[in-house]
Amino acid sequence: MSSEGSLPAYYEIPPGGAILEPGSSLKYKTGSWRVLRPIINQDKCVRCRLCWVYCPDAAILELDEEYVTSKGRRYKITYKVNYDYCKGCGVCARECPVNAIEMVPEPIGGEE
Amino acid sequence: MAVAAEERLHVERKKPRPLSTNSAIAHAVKDLDVDVVAAYPITPQTTVVEKIAEFIADGELEAEMVHVESEHSALSATVAAALTGARAFTATASQGLELMHEILHIASGLRAPIVMSVAMRALSAPISIWNDHSDVMNARDTGWIIFFVSSAQEAYDTVIQGYRIAEDSDVLLPVMVAYDGYVMSHTMEPVVTEDRDSVLAYAPKRSFPYKLDPEKPVTLGALADPDWYYEIKYQIVEAMRRALGKAREADEEFGRRFGRKYGLVECYMCEDAKSLIVAASSYAATLKAVLPRAWEEGVKVGLLRLRLYRPFPEDLVVDALSRVDSVLVIDRAISYGAPYQGPLANEFSGLILKHGLGVNLVSVVAGIGQRRMVDDDFLKLARLAWEARTVRKPETIFYGVRK
Amino acid sequence: MRIDIRWHGRGGQGAVTASEIVAAAAILEGRYALAFPEFGAERRGAPVRAYTRISDTPLVPRTPITNPHIVVVLDPSLLTRETIEGLREGGALIVNTRLSPEEVARIVGLDREVRVAVVDAVKIAMETLGVPIVNTAILGALVRATGVVGLETTLRLVRERFKGRLGEANVEAVRRAYESTHIETILPPQTA
Numbered sequence: 226m227s228s229e230g231s232l233p234a235y236y237e238i239p240p241g242g243a244i245l246e247p248g249s250s251l252k253y254k255t256g257s258w259r260v261l262r263p264i265i266n267q268d269k270c271v272r273c274r275l276c277w278v279y280c281p282d283a284a285i286l287e288l289d290e291e292y293v294t295s296k297g298r299r300y301k302i303t304y305k306v307n308y309d310y311c312k313g314c315g316v317c318a319r320e321c322p323v324n325a326i327e328m329v330p331e332p333i334g335g336e337e
Numbered sequence: 338m339a340v341a342a343e344e345r346l347h348v349e350r351k352k353p354r355p356l357s358t359n360s361a362i363a364h365a366v367k368d369l370d371v372d373v374v375a376a377y378p379i380t381p382q383t384t385v386v387e388k389i390a391e392f393i394a395d396g397e398l399e400a401e402m403v404h405v406e407s408e409h410s411a412l413s414a415t416v417a418a419a420l421t422g423a424r425a426f427t428a429t430a431s432q433g434l435e436l437m438h439e440i441l442h443i444a445s446g447l448r449a450p451i452v453m454s455v456a457m458r459a460l461s462a463p464i465s466i467w468n469d470h471s472d473v474m475n476a477r478d479t480g481w482i483i484f485f486v487s488s489a490q491e492a493y494d495t496v497i498q499g500y501r502i503a504e505d506s507d508v509l510l511p512v513m514v515a516y517d518g519y520v521m522s523h524t525m526e527p528v529v530t531e532d533r534d535s536v537l538a539y540a541p542k543r544s545f546p547y548k549l550d551p552e553k554p555v556t557l558g559a560l561a562d563p564d565w566y567y568e569i570k571y572q573i574v575e576a577m578r579r580a581l582g583k584a585r586e587a588d589e590e591f592g593r594r595f596g597r598k599y600g601l602v603e604c605y606m607c608e609d610a611k612s613l614i615v616a617a618s619s620y621a622a623t624l625k626a627v628l629p630r631a632w633e634e635g636v637k638v639g640l641l642r643l644r645l646y647r648p649f650p651e652d653l654v655v656d657a658l659s660r661v662d663s664v665l666v667i668d669r670a671i672s673y674g675a676p677y678q679g680p681l682a683n684e685f686s687g688l689i690l691k692h693g694l695g696v697n698l699v700s701v702v703a704g705i706g707q708r709r710m711v712d713d714d715f716l717k718l719a720r721l722a723w724e725a726r727t728v729r730k731p732e733t734i735f736y737g738v739r740k
Numbered sequence: 741m742r743i744d745i746r747w748h749g750r751g752g753q754g755a756v757t758a759s760e761i762v763a764a765a766a767i768l769e770g771r772y773a774l775a776f777p778e779f780g781a782e783r784r785g786a787p788v789r790a791y792t793r794i795s796d797t798p799l800v801p802r803t804p805i806t807n808p809h810i811v812v813v814l815d816p817s818l819l820t821r822e823t824i825e826g827l828r829e830g831g832a833l834i835v836n837t838r839l840s841p842e843e844v845a846r847i848v849g850l851d852r853e854v855r856v857a858v859v860d861a862v863k864i865a866m867e868t869l870g871v872p873i874v875n876t877a878i879l880g881a882l883v884r885a886t887g888v889v890g891l892e893t894t895l896r897l898v899r900e901r902f903k904g905r906l907g908e909a910n911v912e913a914v915r916r917a918y919e920s921t922h923i924e925t926i927l928p929p930q931t932a
Contacts, residue, residue: 235568241448244556355764524776623801
């Protein structure tokens with residue numbers, strides 16, 4: 226059966242399906258696959274970077290954002306999850322040595 | 338006029354030298370200035386790669402020889418090399434081609450313009466090192482352009498033509514040059530080789546247009562979901578169609594430059610013939626020598642030599658078939674359980690139906706595992722083809738099997 | 741014009757090399773030629789066959805030779821009726837042996853007119869090469885008895901193939917065999 230009319234015909238595709246635009250996979254938001262979403266507790270997080278190391282999708286962001294914990298500890302960096310690409314695999318939560326990441330059910334309908 | 342005369346003189350001046358088909362192919366690789374060779378040894382292909390290694394060691398060819406642990410890796414490395422823009426070559430036979438099978442599809446799917454020579458050999462089990470066409474016939478639906486050649490000279494010339502066709506941006510398909518193992522691979526015969534400059538002027542290196550280049554990144558071999566896969570495979574259908582014209586043009590131009598051309602099929606003693614035998618590789622060469630004896634006894638049988646097999650030169654074959662009453666197709670492979678047990682016979686059967694030709698078809702399987710076939714056997718096949726004008730032979734004949 | 745030569749030897753005697761040298765000589769002399777062995781799992785001492793086809797045109801079959809014009813036997817132990825199977829009337833039989841042409845004819849049961857040439861190739865090989873590899877010596881006998889290719893072309897190719905001192909020793913083997921070959925035309929036994 227014919228597919229979407231908006232897709233290119235065979236002769237409009239580079240031979241062998243070569244993709245000529247670098248980094249085009251960024252357009253593919255795999256975050257929609259997620260069932261459980263990781264939430265980082267910034268107060269518990271000790272900035273060890275293990276989640277960033279383990280994430281198979283490079284979806285942990287290491288940001289130059291200052292954060293002061295409730296006990297007054299000052300960090301120069303903050304870890305956040307890039308929910309556009311996080312598939313919710315949970316590796317970060319499993320590896321976190323201080324249990325600072327919690328996997329919670331994804332809100333229905335994608336609402337925050 | 339002066340130039341033409343000079344060219345003719347050049348053609349005449351070239352002296353043949355004694356080479357086996359395997360050596361002739363290695364010479365072609367050298368004269369084409371191939372950049373990367375990745376291969377794994379298997380008889381009867383081995384001496385192709387040995388000779389290339391010798392050329393590299395002696396400094397006659399500047400190429401990277403990749404030593405691999407299997408044919409699967411050999412073809413993988415060859416494909417990868419071609420996709421970086423290198424001119425890449427490999428060679429194999431028999432089980433080696435079988436082990437390559439998954440990469441055969443990947444080579445054509447990625448549109449890698451490589452050339453591979455195949456010294457055709459029977460398949461295990463039982464193990465046989467001898468010649469038939471089972472290996473290549475198993476690879477016929479893999480999206481490769483396939484040539485069957487009948488002499489060492491033709492093998493040399495066709496490897497050169499192969500790169501011109503494969504690297505054409507309208508084609509971009511891998512090319513297989515197949516010839517009979519032992520019967521040709523290890524037979525010494527006269528071959529004229531050309532100088533590298535003339536060969537490269539005929540087949541200049543036109544590297545893969547979307548080559549892997551860190552300066553200009555591309556993605557090759559990405560996942561294609563159901564919205565994309567079909568179109569990318571259909572591209573091969575169209576490329577094959579274009580390859581037919583390109584192969585014809587490559588042969589014509591080769592003839593103009595070097596004085597040798599072959600056609601995509603060859604019809605020998607076809608004028609006034611009432612019957613045809615279809616054969617490829619060494620059997621076709623033998624039939625050319627034997628058929629005059631058949632004509633002496635009134636058996637007017639011509640030879641249709643299949644040189645280009647994929648893409649199938651349908652118009653030329655139909656034209657030849659339309660002038661005869663019967664055709665005998667020699668298969669050197671078995672299609673177990675098929676309507677005709679010869680794979681080529683099945684294709685000819687479809688062709689006859691498609692074009693409404695009133696031709697009686699005889700399917701003959703012969704020379705399996707290099708079962709001995711002498712001149713008289715070919716005479717018998719000519720008589721069989723002749724008889725079939727009036728007598729239908731609906732079942733595949735397994736010539737020479739003990740029953 | 742076509743000349744078909746069938747070679748009978750044992751693995752290690754160099755029958756395949758000899759078949760190739762004759763084809764190469766014919767090619768250098770401007771003719772078309774094929775040389776190919778009867779392919780098997782080659783091993784030292786096993787009987788081997790090889791073929792050379794020489795022709796004025798490239799239209800030659802790529803089949804085993806069943807009706808040779810010339811049969812060359814590198815090992816006298818292979819002399820049987822089978823050796824001359826299909827050998828054409830008026831053809832030639834070249835044998836490495838100390839026997840006479842008449843004795844050879846009797847052993848193989850020759851029943852047609854054939855030129856029989858004999859040479860003690862083992863003796864020549866031992867004296868020139870020091871090993872009983874008889875293929876170059878038998879080439880001398882073949883060239884002498886049939887003239888199928890020229891002696892000079894043959895010597896040139898032997899020199900190229902073996903190179904250096906070994907080449908010269910082989911050239912000497914060809915020459916000595918060429919000079920010492922004994923040839924007789926054997927007629928079929930009278931039936932009257």
